[in-house]
Amino acid sequence: RALKNFEGGLLIVGTTQAGKGVMLNFIMTQAILRGDAVIFIDPKGSDRMYKAFCRACEKADRGKPLRFHPGNRSKTDGIRFDVTAVFSTGAQIATRVMSVVPGEDNVFKQFAWSCIKTFADAMIELGEKPSLKSLSQNINKGIEDLLRALILQAVKQHADTDWREQAEYFLPARRENCTDAIHELNVLVSWYENVLPTYLHTMVVGECLKIFHHSKEHYSKITATLMPIFAMLTSGPLEESLSPDPSDASDKRPIWDMESLVKCKGVLYVNLDSLSDSMIASAVGSMLLSDLTAYAGKRYNLGLNDVRISLYVDEASNVINQPLIELLNKGAEGGVYTTIAIQTVPDLAHRLGSVHAARMVLGNCNNLIALRCKDRETQDFVTETFGKTYIHNVDTTLSTHADTHLGMPSFKGGASHKRTAVREEIIPSEYLGKLPNAQFFASLGGGHLMKGRVPVIIDDEEN
Template sequence: MASSHPIEANLRPAVEIYTAYACGLCAFACVVSPWMLALAPSVGYGMAAAFGVFGGHRFIQAWRIVRYRRGMRRLPRFAVSSRQIPVSKRYLWIGRGFEWQVQHTRRLYESQQPEAQQFLRPSRMYRTARALEAPLERRHLTWFVDALRADTIFNPVRPLPPVGGNPVLHAVEPNETDIYMPLADRGGHTLVQGTTGVGKTRLAEVFVTQDIRRQIHGGEVVIVIDPKGDADLMKRMYVEAQRAGRLDAFRVFHLGYPEVSARYNAVGRFGRISEVATRLSGQLSGEGNSAAFREFAWRFVNIVARARHALGYRPTYEQILADVVAIDELMIEYGRHALPAVDETAWQQIIEIEGGLNEKKVPRNMQGRNYRVVAIEIYLQRNKVADPVLAGLRSAVRYDKTYFDKIVASLLPLLEKLTTGKTAELLSPDYNDIDDERPIFDWRQVIRQRGVVYVGLDALSDFEVAQAVGNSMFADLVSVAGDIYKRGVDDGLPGADPDSKPTINLHCDEFNELIGDEFIPLMNKGRGAGIQITAYTQTLSDIEARLGNAPKARQVIGNFNNVIMLRVREETTAQLLTRQLHQVMVSQRMLVSMASDNSDVDTDTDFSSSGGDRVSTQQVPMLEPSDIIRLPKGQAFALLDGGTPFKIRMPLPKAEDSAELPADLSEIAERMRARYQTADHWWADVAPPPITIDNTSSGPAPAPAAADSPPEVARPAASQVSAWAGDDIHDAALDIDDED
């Protein structure tokens, strides 16, 4: 479509086709009857060849105009199956599209001119067919309506895909190619923004499919955290894990279905015992007066965690809640464990002291405490014991009990969210219950096994619990990332390599519901541990509202080096992309005509006139926020490769044979579909009809794209390309003479 003229003028009648017709007739005449043109037969054949070459050239020019105009109304269908998604060891395939350049802004500007609108509107026949649907349906002629709406290339008035938006945004470049992101750039994290139901989940499926199938050093870790719950995404992960031979490392954690979910203890593994308190207290508010209570909460959680760790217990949320509520029992248990090691008669002395206590002998600040706790305190006042854990417990129980309950009051609601109902079975697993077959996992184990994990937080049913669990997982992951950064993932194992850091792909859907203060260090420093985050959210305001701080939201956004933006409804969010693009010069045509009379009566000239076209240029933004707002479903603009703008559209899914889910996962998937009615399956009405696949064939399965193929080699199958071309040729033939 390149042109050396100041204005390309692609939205116009394809007048070149008339020259091609004339050349074709002349060539025919030169071959059949050269005598009509006073030519010898030998000369006629040469002239026929010349006419044929020139006519073919003009036909190609006309075809380009027709194809360009046709794309302005209906883009060729782009659909691939999961098996056809190319997988590379060096690149991440995003979809098909093109790099947005100056000429695309010029073509977009041209399409907005009034004289171009006749080429953008559907044909008169199409508009008539749509107008007839409602009257025919009222007359119960549904068979006729179905015929008008049949989605086949043999139907000249088939409806446009229900994706909305402005197809011109992608049609300005008819020669689209595959778009890849270098895997090295994913370490800078990727932000995907788009309003509800425009394709974020479909894009996540494309990314997750490649991450699971990519075999580098035994496979990459894939973690998907899905607050709302998408059954198709979970099923896709299972199917791809099975195809990649990684089913033994696949885990499903879902708060909505604890009876079949894997179990997870967010505070069960740590490098330093103080991390337990940090993971819990980090979810409490640190603004204003709440900061002091947050510090108190951290201290008391740290006290009980150190005590339980010294007693040989693995910390759990249930145990921490029990100890914070009844710290006296923990003091007694730890004293019974630690004091006999210092003095064999210590416990006997404590029992004797307890026997002599009454209400009058209990210190005022310890009123309401267990008498044995008071006895331990009196014993420790008489006998100095150098035990830091015991010293911490003493400082806790010496507070007035009423005052103690007040300063830990902010911690108790959080712990109760994490320990209420069947959620407690998942987050505080019983490691000694051998009858419970549900697996228990932690992030270090998942990373070592190159695991594939789907986390469903059931936020639509209980947002508060989902948010607390999600933040706990992130806090745990931050701790594991820090340890991997320092000592490698195999620290503690024989022959451990401190430089072994597998790639960890963390996909966070509804990112704004999960983000917290603990997420910022994960983004800032997680790259050193191999973590690359792909976050999916709707608007910039969602992140600001969640953090409650605009500068902190900008800090988070600033950590994303790659931005993929689908249709958004907020102008501020659209400006996040458009403000990073420079302005360009576009040409515009002005019709100029002038007339003037002649006042000299002695001449034969009464008046003079002139006319012409004037071409001028003006500076305009490369993209406007309104262009982002008018994107069709399944299409996006992206800033990749250091801020280079790309226009992308993702593929529609093809119906294909897939692996059968186990009974428990199949039950979860069906319940999720029934409970969570999301709008992210926009492609259901757009995707091609199902294809019947003969599973009895003994032939080999289609080979996936080569893992280390360069971007220019890993293309969709030739049959897919021919399907697009067939669509294009059929519709273009209908439009050649339709200038309405």
């Protein structure tokens, strides 16, 4: 029953050194001992948290946790993670890549998404598995090679022996500067568009032809803006870490993907190392969250809820994206129970572009644990969440009077009570700024309010 309350997501807020790490360690340890599949995304990378991971796995007899680091150049330590292994269509891969781009949708993002989707669908149609590396290479080269291979497939299946003559009939005279490769592609395109019956046309080839006929100048501008995104995800060690090659015998690191991780009830610690490179950390974190969201959707569609997935995102303002918002909103339907930790509401607003967007995200968290908060905006959010109550005041007045008029003393006395009620916050804002380390106020599912202190887990060897 207690775990049921956390299906709506858990938000932990607290300033630096207020106890967020202690709280995450406490609830993460419980998840490992329960046997959940556990994913911990740590933007800054805490060696203390990783050691806590290892201790919890040892206590639960679950072996050593998996560890992923975007800057890892070792070919023997850590793991490689294929972020494009789980997909149904090219659209899912395109959404995964574009989740790295912050901000709201615009014309550029829509065209870039369509471009990635087309290349991914073309590769899938040709029997190739799209990866970040192969997508980057193909988009950089252009659509011509993929389009040529796709139409050649159709030629082998449907073309007559004189198909070339039929196609050239619709072509203008060959120009002198036209190379053999360009002329061959023009012949294939002419045959597909003018000779092959339309009922044999496919949507994948049609989308490729749109790019082929698109303005080369405009397409180059789009790809020139798109390539830095792929550069972030395929540069340096990430080329092998996020786009692993199973045939590379020199790399001894195991290859994992989201589906195999969950099925094996794995425990994964992701050190994004944002202090060294915040941009790469944000991109990698967004990709992993997008991958998990896609897999959660697959689990929901197949009705798979056999494994509970506990996701923990520390410093969530560094990696927050639309897929993470979807996980907070609907992830429990796919078996994903999400916990995010932030320092302040303005941090989240800065990442998302507005306070309204930040409030929308926070509104998707059904549970709140508030440690010490110093800034007023975060304090106001917490006090609003806890609500108000009536504070009753009772004023009591006592009076006495003595009179000796006419030699006859008399005494009088009286008492009055006045009761008033004022509606005030249950937790005043100033109290949030004075909480000792590891102490918190909490509002849990069903409106249960509590005040508590996080138990500090100390390993026997540290005593």
